[in-house]
Amino acid sequence: MIEQVSRELLLPGNVSLDQLDQFLTQAMGPGIDFADLYFQQSMSESWVLEEGLVKDAGYSADRGVGVRSISGEKTGFSYSGDITALAISQAAQAARSIVRQGQSGQVQALARVHFNPLYVADNPILALSSEEKLAILQQADTIAREVDSRVKEVTASLSASFEQVLIVASDGTLAADIRPLVRINVSVIAEQNGRKERGSAGAGGRYSLKTLLDKSLAETVAKEAVRQALVNLEAVDAPAGNMPVVLGSGWPGVLLHEAVGHGLEGDFNRKGSSAFSGRIGEQVASSLCTIVDDGTLADRRGSLSVDDEGTPTQNTTLIENGRLVGYIQDKMNARLMGHGVTGNGRRESFAHLPMPRMTNTYMLPGEHPPEELIASVKKGIYAVNFGGGQVDITSGKFVFSASEAYLIENGRVTAPIKGATLIGNGPETMQKISMVGNDLRLDDGVGVCGKDGQSVPVGVGQPSLKIDELTVGGTGE
């Protein structure tokens, strides 16, 4: 793989693999104790259908190299869109200017990192013809409109990207990865008696567009979008105040991403700015909760064979039976905290600095059938789909917004309610999880996580959960 990726990334600018240790030496310099180079080429394609027509199609391409020099807690960073010896040297000089005195670190002999590839190395864009891609979108449109005549608008998009990366570091790391990523999204607007509501759904992963076609995901996603829109047409005002909340399995795992995951990222904990800082070994969630971050699941959107620092990904237990046992680490923060790396060093592109980021974050299943969770609630809500979420990692406050939810009255699911924001405090809310379902499910492959202005694809998952008390932001009684 290293040979194939080097041909694509290095050869056009007359750079060879043998030169990379020289560039690392340039990025080291006085006082620098670690340096790395991240070469990347990415291409992506998207097709968009609206009003029954595929009106727009586009392609984008980007390539370049990022150079990072680290001295203790200090980081210098520069990048270039040109992959030539001159451009890399200039970037290395800029990056190492962060410190100008001290001992020069040594560049270790480069050795290939061994790992098991978790996804195919083929370009997903080339797997289908343009005609086949158009047909997928048209099928989604036709199905959405056929399911129910109240569907008035259908927007569908298909996207595929193909990324090749090459990573070398002064600690001797030499790794390459080839990363496909595909996604289909359908959004519909249904109308009834003058009332309009939206429903949307998506699916994807690190596989070929052909797989998306073979799995008939266009049909699944179109039907799901319509179902949600029709449910919302009947929705009544959401209640306001504190009440028990049952969360469905799968995508509602965005709760864990916000309430727990971000707060366990190594950078925040090293700096002591997270509500979870210094709490390793403490009970931070109810004993029913075991939560992992697992980058090793084949074909999944949040997975990586190696992270963006060349560390193979792993399945890291973060919380075990409610006890905090681990953080999410990249090289710099692991080293400064004296912890091991966990394969979570990720970056949006060569033009961004790596940070500790989640991969696929989920909770392991419990023992209750999901019906038992609902039956145990006298008055509360059952939330099964969410839009985005957000967290303040310092105070632990998190929010996430329901896009499909129902009232629970006397142990039974009754009327659908309008979208409402749920708000809580991460460590407190996790203590209030009183029942965990036996129905673990991962999301369908649509998650995007933002941190410090950088977006990366992620996955979430969970079994159904019962939270004894959470604040629901409706307008009703």
Next chain:
Amino acid sequence: MSQRNIKNQNHETDQALSEQMQSWHQQLPECAHKVLELASQKGASSAELSVSGSRGLSINARLAEVETVEFNQDQSLSLTLYKGQRKGHVSVTDLTDKALEQAVDMALAFAEHTAEDSFAGLADESLMAQQWDDPQLYYPEPFDVDRLVELSLICEAAGRTDERITNSDGAGFYAGESTTLYANSHGFTGQLWGTSYSASCVLIAGQGELMQRDYWYDSNRQWALLSDPEMIGKKAAERTLSRLNPQKLSTGKMPVMFAAEVASGLVGHLMGAISGGSLYRNASFLKDRQGEQLFPEFVSIYEQPHLIAGVASAPFDQEGVATRNNVFVEQGVLNQYMLSSYSARKLGLDTSANAGGARNLRITSTGETYEQVLKKMGTGLLVTELMGQGVNMVTGDYSRGAAGFWVENGVIQYPVHEITIAGNLNDMFRHIIAIGSDVDVRGNTQTGSILIEEMAVAGA
């Protein structure tokens, strides 16, 4: 494809360009014309592109030490072309001849496969900006790492004088410059240069489970007009300390005042709902509402695209159409939508020169100061932070996480957190009862505090 020239190319800016800018000043027009020519030769019936370059330096210092030094330099070209009524687009960062030729070929290949769309195409030639005054967006300064590090350290130190400030996420500065050129096959070319400077400080107060964080920042096109770094640090400290020991509010209906720094979001929701894309897709609660009274009579919302040194000033929009002073809401009435030429054609209207959005958006004030708006509210919730994305553009339903202060008789009593505020934008707009004179001048949308008569608040 015609290549008729309109006389306005390559407007000179008053200020001297930096070395990098000089090279982009030469290269970008050449690159643009080469690509348009190539598109025409290869069979495109029309084409448009934007090509841009930017570079900058960003510094962050934390706990009295420099933490990161980042240099950025980017260039990219985004091309849209048409074959008859079929469209294709490509964006690339490699601007070499070979890559650009490939880009044109790919865009043409897409235009073979997309559907005929009778509304597709460039904006009308007659609408292209003809002549304009330099909006004066470019104020170069030498980018000096040492100087920005020193200022970052000063900024953070000013914020850490109170011992209750227990930690810091650092203070930082950004200095950057950029240029964007738009050209199309009508023969229109327009290029703008701009600088941007910003400073910010993020602090943490309290310990353990009682920790709170807050921040302050400033940004400006002119370095000289950026707030004093010590002031930014102090303001960040003041805001962070004011959040210590928050309480929850009990659930109920009450007046809500959006502080100026979060009130711009409300104007943003209006603009999202009156933008052409939401309207022709039937995805807006303001569809078919032009001419209706949405706000009280004292509310007007308008844009000023020709402000000198404005954050978003531009003489032409992203289709080359001459920008103008649109009044979107006049005395409370929805006066016009925000349209590009495509969405305008879809709706049977004319473009409002808003391809790329509104520029320097303003809302009228009712004249009260911040204190007077607090007084007018009397007893209620002052919101200084909003969280989450709970706004539904199709229905206008609004539900977001919030933090702020409990106010009694116009006086702040204590910080509150872990609450939500909810309503419907139709009602919220109609029940605005004051817009303060305390305008937050840092962003594209500038407003004072906005007081809403009643919203549903959920808490303990």
